[in-house]
Amino acid sequence: MGDAGGRPGFYVGLGLALASSAFIGGSFILKKKGLLRLFLLLYLPYLGQGGHAYLREWLWWAGLLCMGVGEAANFAAYAFAPATLVTPLGALSVLVSAVLSSTFLNEQLNVHGKIGCILSILGSTVMVIHAPQEEEVSSLESMAEKLKDPGFIVFAVCVLVSSLLLIFVAGPRYGQSNVLVYVLVCSAIGSLSVSCVKGLGIALKELFSGKPVLKEPLGWVLLVCLVICISVQINYLNKALDIFNTSVVTPVYYVLFTTAVMMCSAILFKEWQHMVLDNIIGTISGFLTIVSGIFLLHAFRDVPFTPDFLPLFLQQGRADLHASWRSADRHQSCQHQPLLPSEDKGSQSAEEEEEEEG
Numbered sequence: 001m002g003d004a005g006g007r008p009g010f011y012v013g014l015g016l017a018l019a020s021s022a023f024i025g026g027s028f029i030l031k032k033k034g035l036l037r038l039f040l041l042l043y044l045p046y047l048g049q050g051g052h053a054y055l056r057e058w059l060w061w062a063g064l065l066c067m068g069v070g071e072a073a074n075f076a077a078y079a080f081a082p083a084t085l086v087t088p089l090g091a092l093s094v095l096v097s098a099v100l101s102s103t104f105l106n107e108q109l110n111v112h113g114k115i116g117c118i119l120s121i122l123g124s125t126v127m128v129i130h131a132p133q134e135e136e137v138s139s140l141e142s143m144a145e146k147l148k149d150p151g152f153i154v155f156a157v158c159v160l161v162s163s164l165l166l167i168f169v170a171g172p173r174y175g176q177s178n179v180l181v182y183v184l185v186c187s188a189i190g191s192l193s194v195s196c197v198k199g200l201g202i203a204l205k206e207l208f209s210g211k212p213v214l215k216e217p218l219g220w221v222l223l224v225c226l227v228i229c230i231s232v233q234i235n236y237l238n239k240a241l242d243i244f245n246t247s248v249v250t251p252v253y254y255v256l257f258t259t260a261v262m263m264c265s266a267i268l269f270k271e272w273q274h275m276v277l278d279n280i281i282g283t284i285s286g287f288l289t290i291v292s293g294i295f296l297l298h299a300f301r302d303v304p305f306t307p308d309f310l311p312l313f314l315q316q317g318r319a320d321l322h323a324s325w326r327s328a329d330r331h332q333s334c335q336h337q338p339l340l341p342s343e344d345k346g347s348q349s350a351e352e353e354e355e356e357e358g
Contacts, residue, residue, distance in 0.1 A: 009080040009081070010080065010081055010131070012080045012081075013076075013077045013078070013079070013080030013081025013082075013085070013086060014077075014081055014085070014089075014128060014131075016073045016074070016076050016077035016080065016081075017073075017074065017077040017081060017085070017086045017089040017090075018089065018092065019070070019073045020070045020071070020073035020074035020077060020090070020093070021070070021089060021090060021091075021092035021093040021095075021096055022070070022092075022093075022096055023066045023067070023069045023070030023073060024066070024067060024070035024071070024074075024090075024093040024096075025092070025093040025094070025095070025096025025097040025100065026063075026066050026096060026097075026100060027063045027064070027065075027066035027067035027070060028063070028097045028101075029063070029097065029100040029101060029104055029105065030059050030060070030062045030063030030066060031059075031060055031063035031064070031067075032063075032101075032105060033059050033063075033104065033105065034057040034058070034059030034060035034061075034062070034063060035057070035060065036105075037057060037059060070093070074086070074090065075197055075200075075201060076201060076204075078194065078197045078198045078201045079198070079201025079202055079204065079205055080201075081131070082131060082132050082265060082269070082271050083194050083195075083198060083261055083262075083264075083265040083269070083271075084131070084132050084261070084262045084265050084266070084271050084272075084283065085127060085128065085131045085132070087194065087257070087258050087261040087262070088123075088124070088127055088258050088262075088286070088287055088290055089124055089127070089128075090254075090258075091120055091124070091254060091258075091290050091293070091294050092120065092121075092124060094120070094250070094254075094294060094297060094298075095116075095117050095120045095121070095293075095297070098113055098116075098117060098297055099117065110300065112296045112297075112299075112300035113296065113297050113300070115293075115296055116292075116293040116294065116295070116296030116297035116298075117293065117297065118293070119289050119290070119292050119293030119296065120289075120290050120293035120294060120297070121293075122289055122293075123285075123286045123287065123288070123289030123290035123291075123292075123293060124286065124290060125286070126282055126283075126285055126286030126289060127282075127283055127286035127287060127290070128286075129282060129286075130278070130279040130280075130281075130282030130283045130286065131283070132271040132272055132275050132279065132283060137198075137202060137269060138202070139202065139206060140199070140202060140203055140206065140213065140216050140218050140219060143198075143199045143202055143218065144218050146268050146269065147199075147268075149267075149268070151267050152264075152267050152268045155263070155264060155267050155268075156192065159188045159189070159191065159192060159260075162184075162188060163184075163185050163188050163189055163232075166181055166182075166184055166185050166188075167185060167236075171185075175239070175243070176243060179240060179243075179244045179248055179249060179252055180252070180256075182236040182237070182239045182240040182243075183236075183237075183240050183249060183252050183253050183256055184256060185232070185236045186232075186233045186236050186237045186240070186253060186256075186257065187253065187256035187257040187259070187260045188260055189229050189232045189233055190229070190233050190257045190260060190261065191257075191260035191261045191263065191264035192225070192229050192264065193225075193226055193229035193230055193233065194261045194264065194265070195264055195265075195268055196222045196223075196225050196226035196229060197226060198269075199218070199219075199222040200219065200222050200223060200226065203216070203218075203219040203222070237249075237253065240253070248298075248299075250294070250298050251291070251294045251295045251297075251298045251299065254291070254294050255291050255294075258287065262287070
């Protein structure tokens with residue numbers, strides 16, 4: 001494991017990230033279960049009256065509570081563990097949701113989905129083993145010094161300029177036809193929002209330790225920036241989901257968002273500076289493995305997988321196939337058999353004609 005494995009705070013952040021994925025993944029199931037139960041109890045016409053009938057269903061509220069707990073755990077995880085670890089582990093919420101859906105909602109998890117789940121688990125394990133050691137940031141003062149770093153300032157300016165170009169130039173022209181336009185906006189702005197979350201997590205740790213954090217202007221600046229970034233993310237992510245299929249938007253957004261966060265964290269917190277080569281390769285390999293798993297989970301979610309897709313020698317009906325081959329061979333041999341009887345019949349008729357003439 002990387003150097004981060006020796007710090008107790010690393011394991012706290014890892015546990016919070018895993019708990020966050022479990023709660024967020026379970027919240028989708030509880031909400032959907034509550035809506036299905038509401039549909040059965042009240043029937044469809046009542047659901048359209050005001051659109052707030054779900055507020056009377058306790059399962060929906062339980063799902064909302066789980067979502068809140070999961071987001072809070074994810075927020076706290078950034079204060080203890082590197083963002084390069086916490087952000088990719090968010091993919092496990094998709095895995096939890098897929099597994100629980102097949103168990104409690106009777107939704108089919110095909111072979112592609114099961115392979116995607118296995119790949120996501122393997123990739124997450126590899127990323128945990130090779131997790132980077134970020135440069136220590138334990139106070140708002142050190143966070144302020146990081147934010148003044150020329151490398152991060154250049155990165156932030158590039159993010160803002162490219163986002164404005166995507167929104168006002170590329171959006172009106174290509175936003176309706178290219179999924180990357182709005183998803184890139186969400187991902188780029190999302191990398192800055194994670195940095196704000198990291199700073200606010202440090203501020204909360206200082207607040208609970210008794211330091212006068214509320215008098216520090218940096219904490220309030222980070223809070224305002226976080227609200228703005230999240231608002232932009234939600235707006236353009238919803239635009240992308242309205243235009244394109246969820247199975248396309250979700251994996252693309254995950255890949256671009258996680259990549260942007262890893263780049264931002266590497267620049268701001270110098271997470272990769274002291275990593276050896278095998279840990280760098282392991283982190284990248286784990287991330288790409290998770291990407292492959294998420295892609296399989298979403299891209300082929302609605303594709304039925306039947307034995308007909310397997311090679312002939314793997315199909316269960318190969319015995320029937322061989323039987324059909326044997327019957328075809330017999331049929332072909334039967335087609336050749338009439339040649340001999342016809343010749344016999346022809347010779348017999350010739351002999352009968354000779355006898356009649358004689």
